[in-house]
Amino acid sequence: MEIRKVVPSGYCKGVVNAIRLAKKTREENPDEKIYVLGMLVHNSYVSKELADLGIVTLDDTYASKSDLLDQIDEGIVIFTAHGIADAIKEKALAKGFRYVDATCVDVLKTQNIIKEYLDRNYDVIYFGKKRHPEAEAVLAISDRIHLVADEEDLNDLQIANDKIFLTNQTTMSYLELSDLMKAAKAKYPKIVMEGEICNATSSRQLAVSDLEDCDLLYVVGDVKSNNTGKLVDIGRKKGIRKVFLIQSYKDISHEDLKDVNKIYVTAGTSTPPKLIDEVISYLSSQSADQLTD
Numbered sequence: 001m002e003i004r005k006v007v008p009s010g011y012c013k014g015v016v017n018a019i020r021l022a023k024k025t026r027e028e029n030p031d032e033k034i035y036v037l038g039m040l041v042h043n044s045y046v047s048k049e050l051a052d053l054g055i056v057t058l059d060d061t062y063a064s065k066s067d068l069l070d071q072i073d074e075g076i077v078i079f080t081a082h083g084i085a086d087a088i089k090e091k092a093l094a095k096g097f098r099y100v101d102a103t104c105v106d107v108l109k110t111q112n113i114i115k116e117y118l119d120r121n122y123d124v125i126y127f128g129k130k131r132h133p134e135a136e137a138v139l140a141i142s143d144r145i146h147l148v149a150d151e152e153d154l155n156d157l158q159i160a161n162d163k164i165f166l167t168n169q170t171t172m173s174y175l176e177l178s179d180l181m182k183a184a185k186a187k188y189p190k191i192v193m194e195g196e197i198c199n200a201t202s203s204r205q206l207a208v209s210d211l212e213d214c215d216l217l218y219v220v221g222d223v224k225s226n227n228t229g230k231l232v233d234i235g236r237k238k239g240i241r242k243v244f245l246i247q248s249y250k251d252i253s254h255e256d257l258k259d260v261n262k263i264y265v266t267a268g269t270s271t272p273p274k275l276i277d278e279v280i281s282y283l284s285s286q287s288a289d290q291l292t293d
């Protein structure tokens with residue numbers, strides 16, 4: 001059994017920066033209550049690591065960021081790498097909180113492009129995942145932003161404005177974005193479009209697309225991580241025989257490894273390196289066992 005790590009895979013600059021900011025905030029404020037409004041990055045191991053430092057993650061899929069703010073009365077609030085609406089920043093200040101904004105620069109760049117087109121009186125079609133915090137922060141900018149999660153949503157859209165701009169959440173699949181752009185061009189021939197998949201996401205996706213002779217692909221990451229899920233989609237679309245999303249080596253089953261020669265391991269941008277290394281070590285030990293059987 002041959003085991004290889006896909007390059008690149010794992011942490012991106014935005015995730016590294018968010019974790020660095022959270023730890024720095026704790027170091028500089030050892031006695032303060034510190035809260036993260038949602039998961040700092042979409043990985044439960046990272047949330048646990050922060051909890052060990054006394055940084056509390058306020059996470060409830062059905063609560064808005066505003067509702068989460070209402071759950072606390074004092075301390076420092078950290079906004080996550082996915083971005084935050086200006087109204088929530090204002091509410092935090094009005095409630096007397098200090099805040100630290102860990103929004104990734106690539107997310108900010110997309111938000112700024114959207115604001116420019118809104119200022120020029122465009123309506124914006126935003127290709128993203130429903131209820132994802134990055135999409136929620138963008139939708140809060142204006143009611144002239146229309147979220148579409150797939151071509152069905154695009155077909156249902158009714159926009160009277162003939163100035164339309166399309167862009168996307170930074171962690172979408174480049175294959176799905178390309179299909180959606182073609183469909184949007186067919187529906188709105190004068191549409192202006194700018195793909196905004198970040199480099200970290202696209203380079204990890206292209207590395208999976210380029211794999212050769214892969215019998216089994218493990219994608220290490222959290223089920224909540226959008227870019228992790230897209231790596232799974234791309235592996236399956238490529239026709240890799242077995243593609244599994246695992247959170248750690250503990251999710252590997254012996255059944256997976258039957259009739260497999262070449263295994264690749266990749267990981268979403270929020271997956272800690274330790275978890276990837278453990279998966280590779282575990283698979284290597286299974287391979288050694290096979291040789292001695």
Ligand code: SF4
Pocket residue numbers: 012013014015081104105106107170171198199200201227269
């Ligand atoms: S996946 Fe891309 S947009 Fe998201 S934090 Fe990483 S670099 Fe930033």
